[in-house]
Amino acid sequence: MTTITKAACIGGGVIGGAWAARFALAGIDVNIFDPHPEAERIIGEVMANAERAYGMLTMAPLPPRGKFIFCKSIEEAVQDVDWIQESVPERLALKRGVITEIDAAARPDALIGSSTSGLLPSDLQAEMKHPERMFVAHPYNPVYLLPLVELVGGKKTAPETIKRAEEAVAEIGMKGVVIAKEIEAFVGDRLLEALWREALWLIQDDICDTETLDNVMRYSFGMRWAQMGLFETYRIAGGEAGMRHFLAQFGPCLKWPWTKFTDVVDLDDALVEKIGAQSDAQAAGRSIRELERIRDENLVGIMHALKASNGGEGWGAGKLLADFEKRLWAKGGNQSKSYNASGPLRLVETKVNAAWVDYNGHMTEHRYLQLFGDTSDALLRLIGVDFAYVEAGHSYYTVETHIRHLGEAKLGQALYTTLQVLASDQKRIHFFTRIHDAGSDDVIATAEQMMLHVDAEAGKSVPAPAEVLAKLKPIADGHAKLNVPEGAGRHVGQKR
Numbered sequence: 239m240t241t242i243t244k245a246a247c248i249g250g251g252v253i254g255g256a257w258a259a260r261f262a263l264a265g266i267d268v269n270i271f272d273p274h275p276e277a278e279r280i281i282g283e284v285m286a287n288a289e290r291a292y293g294m295l296t297m298a299p300l301p302p303r304g305k306f307i308f309c310k311s312i313e314e315a316v317q318d319v320d321w322i323q324e325s326v327p328e329r330l331a332l333k334r335g336v337i338t339e340i341d342a343a344a345r346p347d348a349l350i351g352s353s354t355s356g357l358l359p360s361d362l363q364a365e366m367k368h369p370e371r372m373f374v375a376h377p378y379n380p381v382y383l384l385p386l387v388e389l390v391g392g393k394k395t396a397p398e399t400i401k402r403a404e405e406a407v408a409e410i411g412m413k414g415v416v417i418a419k420e421i422e423a424f425v426g427d428r429l430l431e432a433l434w435r436e437a438l439w440l441i442q443d444d445i446c447d448t449e450t451l452d453n454v455m456r457y458s459f460g461m462r463w464a465q466m467g468l469f470e471t472y473r474i475a476g477g478e479a480g481m482r483h484f485l486a487q488f489g490p491c492l493k494w495p496w497t498k499f500t501d502v503v504d505l506d507d508a509l510v511e512k513i514g515a516q517s518d519a520q521a522a523g524r525s526i527r528e529l530e531r532i533r534d535e536n537l538v539g540i541m542h543a544l545k546a547s548n549g550g551e552g553w554g555a556g557k558l559l560a561d562f563e564k565r566l567w568a569k570g571g572n573q574s575k576s577y578n579a580s581g582p583l584r585l586v587e588t589k590v591n592a593a594w595v596d597y598n599g600h601m602t603e604h605r606y607l608q609l610f611g612d613t614s615d616a617l618l619r620l621i622g623v624d625f626a627y628v629e630a631g632h633s634y635y636t637v638e639t640h641i642r643h644l645g646e647a648k649l650g651q652a653l654y655t656t657l658q659v660l661a662s663d664q665k666r667i668h669f670f671t672r673i674h675d676a677g678s679d680d681v682i683a684t685a686e687q688m689m690l691h692v693d694a695e696a697g698k699s700v701p702a703p704a705e706v707l708a709k710l711k712p713i714a715d716g717h718a719k720l721n722v723p724e725g726a727g728r729h730v731g732q733k734r
């Protein structure tokens with residue numbers, strides 16, 4: 239298994255900065271070289287967006303954030319790192335020069351990926367001493383959220399390099415897709431280029447404006463593509479008769495004048511101005527940062543939906559997220575943490591994300607229950623009830639919950655939870671959880687809950703094993719000395 243322990247980003251613009259954020263959020267220290275005078279500020283802003291997005295994306299325990307180390311030269315940046323990602327402007331001579339310089343200073347076993355959107359890896363590696371470890375690792379913006387990396391080897395790239403790259407990106411939550419042969423623009427940008435050419439013609443010929451074109455995409459096939467791509471979608475379009483039927487139905491259109499994309503539109507000043515003006519009107523005054531935030535919220539929402547799909551197993555980018563979270567839990571969540579049972583256990587830290595807010599402008603009901611569930615999961619991990627335990631056939635199930643809402647939680651508000659065990663025996667854990675505002679410590683909501691230890695296959699409660707009870711005991715003993723929380727034992731209808 240290839241794991242990146244330290245990375246270098248050469249070029250820290252929109253793509254390089256987002257690569258740096260992706261690495262740092264996976265706990266990897268990143269050396270950065272970018273001569274731009276504002277590189278630190280730009281990367282700081284990308285990182286802020288990335289942290290906000292991850293705050294919404296996952297409750298799994300991220301490793302401590304990797305450090306950014308700003309370096310004065312390529313040579314300094316690439317020494318002693320496992321992965322170097324080149325993201326300098328898209329000019330062959332410049333990229334080739336930078337990659338050759340990286341090659342001269344990097345460890346011979348370090349992997350060197352280029353973010354190029356279309357240049358051939360064979361051209362980029364032409365002057366390298368160790369070209370066998372160089373390849374294209376073409377990501378999609380925002381790199382910290384979108385998982386895809388197109389991995390493309392050149393004539394001199396070793397097959398082993400591509401295999402190592404595929405393993406390494408999986409560890410940071412990405413999906414490495416190996417492109418079988420190198421061609422300009424690879425697969426993703428080939429497709430986008432075709433669409434882009436058509437789009438330019440449609441605007442040029444006044445068939446529609448930029449907003450109409452975007453609406454056509456985002457209310458229809460754009461949504462399909464995020465979850466099934468092109469061919470699987472068309473397979474469904476073929477109905478029971480499947481793909482061959484679809485091809486027979488729509489094959490004849492290939493001969494009709496349905497596309498102009500092989501003709502290249504003249505992107506002259508007038509067309510540039512036309513698109514610029516229509517795009518300004520479409521943005522309706524929203525800044526790029528605002529649009530980035532909306533984009534990130536939407537992408538997170540799509541990934542959450544895909545994670546819940548396919549009967550809870552996850553689908554596409556959502557399945558990838560679920561698998562990544564499993565690994566995070568296995569690494570960070572299952573380790574027995576030190577805790578102090580002389581008070582309620584502080585277990586979960588989070589921020590109210592946009593998908594949690596309802597039409598009243600505050601956190602909606604079921605998200606409270608989600609947070610209470612995440613808190614009881616954290617308690618369970620402390621007592622050894624982790625993924626492996628559940629896979630082996632036993633678990634704890636919640637059988638009763640009483641929630642009180644005492645204050646509001648607004649978008650972006652930082653929250654934490656505390657849990658107090660009220661009573662326990664061989665089968666039961668009776669506990670009380672508070673959701674606090676992180677700024678004031680005020681209690682926003684409480685839940686009193688009962689969990690039963692179960693044999694999952696039998697669907698029956700059974701006593702927990704001695705090792706689980708032994709881990710629960712010090713917590714229960716410590717909490718037995720605490721006052722019964724105000725609100726425990728309440729029922730609906732009582733006067734407050």
Ligand SMILES: CC(C)(COP(=O)([O-])OP(=O)(O)OC[C@H]1O[C@@H](n2cnc3c(N)ncnc32)[C@H](O)[C@@H]1OP(=O)(O)O)[C@@H](O)C(=O)NCCC(=O)NCCSC(=O)C[N+](C)(C)C
Pocket residue numbers: 611612614615634635636637638665666688689690692697698699700
């Ligand atoms: C399987 C199940 C949990 C229990 O079914 P059972 O074996 O038939 O259990 P009994 O009803 O016989 O109860 C066993 C003992 O526990 C006592 N009990 C039951 N409910 C309560 C309660 N609310 N408060 C106090 N004590 C209770 C009962 O009296 C029995 O005591 P004995 O001394 O006689 O042994 C079954 O109920 C089930 O499957 N329920 C559905 C569970 C579920 O799906 N919950 C939602 C999942 S959410 C979740 O679990 C979140 N998370 C923990 C994973 C975060």
